[in-house]
Amino acid sequence: MSDDPAILICVGATKAGTSSLYRYLRNHPDVYARSIKEIHYFDTVDFDTYQYQLKTLSRRRADLERQLAAAEADLDVWKSLNIQRQIADVAAVVSMLERGEDGEEDYLVYLLEGHDERKVACDITPAYALLSEARLRRMAHMAPDVRFVFLMRDPVGRLWSHVRMQAIHQLQPGEQIPDKAQRIMDRVVKQGLETQITSRGDYVEIAEKLKRAVPEGKLLVGFTEDLLTGEGLKTLCAFLGIAENPVKKELRAHEGVKLKLSDKQRCEAAEFLAPQYAYVEKTFGPLPARWQANMARI
Known part of the structure; x- marks a missing residue:
């Protein structure tokens, strides 16, 4: 529909x-x-x-139902209604997944249903970066106006954050998180293993694929x-064709468990990720200060 x-x-x-980004857009x-x-x-x-996604959604629904029971016991009407909406969202996603490839129409209905004349509807799923170029091209044409955003964080910082998350998972x-994280980092940087981590931050592959697939x-x-700052959000809002919505403080990525990366490992990671730094600098212009600091270690 045109509207x-x-x-x-x-x-x-x-x-x-x-x-x-999701929290900013949702508000x-x-x-x-x-x-x-x-x-x-x-x-x-x-x-x-x-199987994995349906199990994840099943656990989420069970948790929401426990929260709903507690909210109803407290006679918290607003919270109860909010949780009921979340349960309905889970049920809708389960339904579309159960339809498989035939669920694309349900996907669009889910995104747009109840938008109440707002200008943008969004799906923020980082795993889509691993999709094929053909799939991304199809997504880019699934509706009259589909726009894509890809955020690139300093490669060393992104890698270490992802490693820390994987260490917890x-x-x-009997294992300790710091030791586990360091072992995973070594497997990534020194042995070329844990490719499910590095593929999520392969800016060369992902950006080039998006450039070919998206109009x-x-x-x-x-x-x-840059993008999660006041000036960067102006760029984002202009790209989306929406009014600028200033924030009182700078948005920050979720850092997870705090562990310090040793200078030795930081240098090794920078060397390992050198092609990413070189590609982004050449393709997208001057790098932010944090990127430049890690590049200096190469």
Whole structure:
């Protein structure tokens, strides 16, 4: 429909501030964002991860139902209604996933239903960065106005953040998070393993794929360090065709557990990621200060 909002698809990168971006957009009066940040429709269909995603949604629904029971016991009407909306969102996503490839129409309905004349509806799923060029091209034409955003965070900082997250997920009884994180980092940098981490931050592959798949003017590639600031948000809002909505303080990416990266490991990581720094500097212009500081170690 001509009066439908533009669709924004944020494809990551993982650990590059997409949660902060989602919170900003969800609070923007011109943007419609459902309660589920990462819908995971297209990657579930393409990579056949139905079992994992449906189990994740089942756990989320069970948790929401516990919260709803507590809110109703407290006679908290507003909270109860809010949780009921979240449960309905989970049920809608489960329904579209169960339809598989035939669920694309349900996906669009889910994104747009109830948008109330807002200008943009969004899906912020970093895993979409791993989709094929053909799939991304199809997504870019699934509606009259589809726009893509890709955030690039300093490669060393992004990698270390992702490693820390994986350390928590992979932690075994008797292991300590700092030791686990350092072992994972060594596997990535020294052995070329843990490719599920490095692929999420392969700016060369992802950006070039997006440039080929997305029509001109419909793709914004930006630095996390810039785009999540006041000036950067002006660029984002202009790209989306929405009013600027200033924030009282700078948005920050979710850092997770705080662990310091040693100088030795930082230098090793910078060397490992040198092609990423070189490509981004050549393709997207001057690098933010944090990027330049790590580049100096190469």
